[in-house]
Amino acid sequence: MATVELNNVRKVYGGKVEAVKGVSISIPDGEMCVLVGPSGCGKSTLLRMIAGLESISDGTISIGGGVVNDKGPVERDIAMVFQNYALYPHMSVYDNMAYGLKNRGMAKDEIEKRVKSAAATLGLADFLQRRPRELSGGQRQRVAMGRAIVRSPKAFLFDEPLSNLDAKLRGQMRVEIKSLQRRLGVTSVYVTHDQVEAMTLADTLVVMNGGLAEQIDTPMAIYEKPASTFVAGFIGSPAMNLLTATVADGGLVLAGDGGTVKPRDTVLPEVGREVLLGIRPEHMKVTDSRNTADLTLKVTAVEILGADVLAHGQSVDATQTGGEIIARLPGGTRVEVGDTLPFAIDPGMTHLFDAATGKRI
């Protein structure tokens, strides 16, 4: 058990390609930090640097207080769960879990005790003599977890561990990983591109983009106050709608002849400046009359999800450059393609971004 500190960590390949451009993260003891971002954002590279599988070009990584830059994976005392599980196909489940302990020269009965207890925790007790290929995807995933927990390492590293599972199992394993991590209280770093995993698992969420950490905060803080349009678009599903607007005296005028919105709790920038107004689909409310509407949508597609209905539409003015706008309506709402829907924008639920830089204002 230990804290994990990343201090301005950089990774440069071949002196040219910069995969990670200076990331600093501090993970307190026992917490779970989730790195989320699109493919190629550097999240896996960062994790592999923490594991000691990739060298660190610049900056420092410390685990449990000591800088580990020059230490190999073994000395860092971490355990890693790989996307493809990386189980040893020629060994039984028992030997897979015991391998790391044997290599560290642990006594046989102690190994047996630990493997048995980990297997009991993960519901693998009946499968110890099986080979990995005789197990289902979920069971293999558990073996990979078991191999990590028997060692009681300083930190767990997860590299997209659930992406090879089907949707149902993924949801189940997500909950299991969370409760297991809580119970064991081992500091963890978890890499994923799935924002649901990111939101549900993280104590600290790191949204990465282009080798940089765009925002580091609790999942709820990131949802409520995304630092940039990138984060706003990445966290939340469907993604946040971004509308072009101009700052006017006492409010924002949406492009086209849309309404004027007066965001609450926000200091408006200077009049005349171009901004992006962010509004999440779940905060779009249908109003009764056109008069109170800030925005009118012509519905182009409807997705009925049961619990709610997603209405995709274009602004009737067609001058909104943001493209498609999505509204999440309560389940059972009757909407047809071709309808025009008037929406009121809840002024307390808006986000304001600079049109040029995409940064939150």
Next chain:
Amino acid sequence: MSPRVVFPNKVLPYVLLAPQLIIVAIFFYWPASQALYQSVLREDPFGLRTTFVGLRNFERVLADPNYINAVQNTAVFSVAVAFLAMAIALLLAVMADKIIKGKGFYRTMLIWPYAIAPAIAGMVWLFMFNPAMGTFAYMLRSSGYAWDPLLKGDQAMWLVIAAAAWKQISYNFLFFVAGLQAIPKTLIEAAAIDGAGETKRFWTIVFPLLAPTTFFLLVINTTYAFFDTFGIIHAVTGGGPGRATETLVYKVYHDGFVNLILGDSAAQSVILMVIVIALTAIQFRYVEKKVHYG
């Protein structure tokens, strides 16, 4: 499993298989049946009289001390060639797998010797180690080692083993490289995190996962050492000195085509056939059980 192709026409599949079957029949079954037939006959050197002698050819062959000598030579030769060729190839493959720059170049260079005909390979080794003019022979002698494969049987044996193994390294190397590439990189990384050093990783992860390749090569190399090394032995030692490098297949040739004792030669080739069938069966029966096909 890929779905089976179903031919609507009953004759067509056999027609399509025919070229291969005809080749196998002409070049394998026919000579093999001829050998079986010959092995129970005795012929005079000029082929004028042929008599049926039953199993007496076999009795004669098995009682011949020279034949027992050839069996021993073959055992030593095959085990040494298969082991050396595979061990060196594996070592080279593991090393070549680690290279990042110029990987393709190294591989190509290591595969080239396979393109050399056995007799030529034998000649190369013969020249290098010829006591009269060989460079290596000179070096060996000047370092105080009494090198003379023309007179010393054990040295001649080492020479043909080296030449035969050298020739087969390329082939084995190719398969080991492919086998190594098939091992997922994350397994090696997982083992590194699990605290296994490089040597330990090789013996506990890489080597067991290469087992299917190793087993396949074991069968191929044994067969190679038994049969395909004829050219090398013929070029380097001609079975000498004093039958020291005469293997079973060489004796078949020597008795049949040099001494023209066709009956004995046929009997020997039948025995050889039985030995190879038995060896392959044993390998599949026992060794394959310990092999993990993923």
